[in-house]
Amino acid sequence: MAILDFDKDSEKSIAVHFHNQQLGPDGQPLYFHTPEAPAVIKGYVEFRAAKDTNGDDIVFNFQARAESKWTEQHGKATITFHGLQIMQEQTWDIKLNHKKPKTIAAGVTRYEFEVELQPGLPASLEGKYGWFHYRFAAKLHRGFPHRNMAAKKLVWVYSSTLPDPRTLAVQPPPKVYKQVWNDVLPFSCSIPSDVLYQGQNLPIKVDFGPFLDDSILRGQELIVVSAVIKLKQYTTLIEKKKLLTSKRNRKKAVITLPVNDGWELSSQGFSRTLHVDIPDARTLAATLESDALRKRHTLKLIMMIRTNTTTEKEAKELRMEMDVQVTAPRPEHFQNQQLGLAPPPYQFPDSDDDTSINSSNYEQYRHPQQHELVPKYEASSSSTHSGDTKDVKGGMAY
Numbered sequence: 001m002a003i004l005d006f007d008k009d010s011e012k013s014i015a016v017h018f019h020n021q022q023l024g025p026d027g028q029p030l031y032f033h034t035p036e037a038p039a040v041i042k043g044y045v046e047f048r049a050a051k052d053t054n055g056d057d058i059v060f061n062f063q064a065r066a067e068s069k070w071t072e073q074h075g076k077a078t079i080t081f082h083g084l085q086i087m088q089e090q091t092w093d094i095k096l097n098h099k100k101p102k103t104i105a106a107g108v109t110r111y112e113f114e115v116e117l118q119p120g121l122p123a124s125l126e127g128k129y130g131w132f133h134y135r136f137a138a139k140l141h142r143g144f145p146h147r148n149m150a151a152k153k154l155v156w157v158y159s160s161t162l163p164d165p166r167t168l169a170v171q172p173p174p175k176v177y178k179q180v181w182n183d184v185l186p187f188s189c190s191i192p193s194d195v196l197y198q199g200q201n202l203p204i205k206v207d208f209g210p211f212l213d214d215s216i217l218r219g220q221e222l223i224v225v226s227a228v229i230k231l232k233q234y235t236t237l238i239e240k241k242k243l244l245t246s247k248r249n250r251k252k253a254v255i256t257l258p259v260n261d262g263w264e265l266s267s268q269g270f271s272r273t274l275h276v277d278i279p280d281a282r283t284l285a286a287t288l289e290s291d292a293l294r295k296r297h298t299l300k301l302i303m304m305i306r307t308n309t310t311t312e313k314e315a316k317e318l319r320m321e322m323d324v325q326v327t328a329p330r331p332e333h334f335q336n337q338q339l340g341l342a343p344p345p346y347q348f349p350d351s352d353d354d355t356s357i358n359s360s361n362y363e364q365y366r367h368p369q370q371h372e373l374v375p376k377y378e379a380s381s382s383s384t385h386s387g388d389t390k391d392v393k394g395g396m397a398y
Contacts, residue, residue, distance in 0.1 A: 007151040011050045016136050016153040018043035024156030032331045033159040039117045045138045047109045055104045055142045058094035066290035068130040068237040081239040083292030088118050123159040123286040123328040130293040158328040181318050184215035189320045197329045200278040209269040221308040224263035225315045231255040236294040254284050287325040299324050
C-alpha cells in the first residue's frame with residue numbers, strides 16, 4: 001500500500017495561500033481572465049516547523065491542465081484511459097533554512113509567488129471524466145522512512161474571449177444563418193454573435209419570407225405546428241499515445257425549450273424574436289479545444305411546419321443548426337452582484353456531463369432569486385463511442 005503525502009501534523013505544516021478574497025466553487029479563489037487584462041494570481045507558500053525536522057527544499061509547481069480519464073470494458077478486462085495536456089506551467093525551488101543537509105531548522109518560511117496567465121487559456125471546467133484545472137502544488141521530499149509532505153490547491157478562472165465593449169469603435173454585426181427550406185421557403189436565424197457566454201440572455205431573431213413565387217406553395221399561409229430550441233454540448237475525451245489515439249464521445253442537450261405558441265399565421269412572411277437564458281457554469285461548460293478534452297456546442301431551432309392547405313399529420317420538419325462557441329462571462333457581467341459572497345458548496349458531478357435544462361426546470365434559470373457566482377455543477381449522462389451522432393428526425397428525439 002502506498003504511503004500518502006500529508007500537509008500537516010502536530011509539529012509541522014505546509015500550505016498554499018492566495019491573496020484574492022473572492023471565492024468560487026468549493027471555496028476556490030476566483031479570478032477573471034480577459035483579452036485586455038490577463039489574470040495575475042498572487043499568493044504564498046508557508047512552511048512551519050515546531051522543531052528541527054528532516055527534509056529537502058520545497059518544489060512548488062503551477063499548471064494549467066486539461067485532463068480526461070475514463071474506463072471501458074473489453075470482455076473481462078477493464079481498460080483505463082488517461083489524457084493530459086499542460087497548457088502553462090511554472091516551477092519554483094523554495095529554499096528552506098537547513099541547519100545541515102537534510103535537516104530543516106525549526107521556524108517559519110514564507111515564499112511569495114506570482115503567476116500571470118497566458119492569453120487564450122480556457123475557463124475552469126469540472127467534470128467526472130474531463131476537467132480543466134488551474135492547480136498549484138507544493139511538495140517537500142523528506143526521504144525514507146519519512147513521509148513526504150504536499151499541499152495542493154485549485155483556483156477557479158473565468159476566462160472570457162469577449163473583448164471589452166468599451167474598446168469597440170463599431171458594434172459588430174449579428175451572426176446570420178440562412179437557408180431556403182426545400183427550395184420554396186426563405187428562412188433565417190440571427191444572434192448577436194456566434195460567441196455566447198455563460199449566463200447570457202440570448203435573443204434569437206427568426207425571419208420567414210413568403211413562399212417563393214415559382215413554388216407550388218406560393219401565396220399559402222405558413223403555420224408553425226411546434227418548435228423547440230436546443231443547445232447541444234458535445235464532449236470528446238482523448239488519450240494520445242505515440243502510436244495510438246483513443247477517444248470517447250458524449251453528447252447531451254443542455255437546453256430543451258419548447259416554443260409552440262405565439263407564432264404568426266401569414267402568407268407574406270413574418271419575424272419573431274425569442275429570448276433564451278444561457279445556463280451558467282453549473283450546467284454549461286465553456287468551449288474547449290485541447291489534446292485531452294474537447295467541448296463543442298451547437299444551437300438548434302427545430303420546427304414542424306405546414307400550410308393552411310395541409311393537415312398537422314402532413315407537417316414537415318425545418319431545422320436550423322448554428323455552431324457556436326461558449327465562453328465565460330466578463331467581470332462587468334457581475335457588477336450588480338455581490339462578488340465577495342461564497343456560493344453554495346460545490347458538488348462534484350455524478351456522471352460525465354452536466355444536468356440538462358428542459359421545459360420543466362427552465363423557469364428557475366429565467367428568473368433566479370439570486371445569481372450564484374459559480375453555482376453547483378450537476379450532472380447527467382449520455383454517451384456514444386462513435387462520435388457526434390446526428391439527432392433523430394421525425395420523432396420526439398432530436
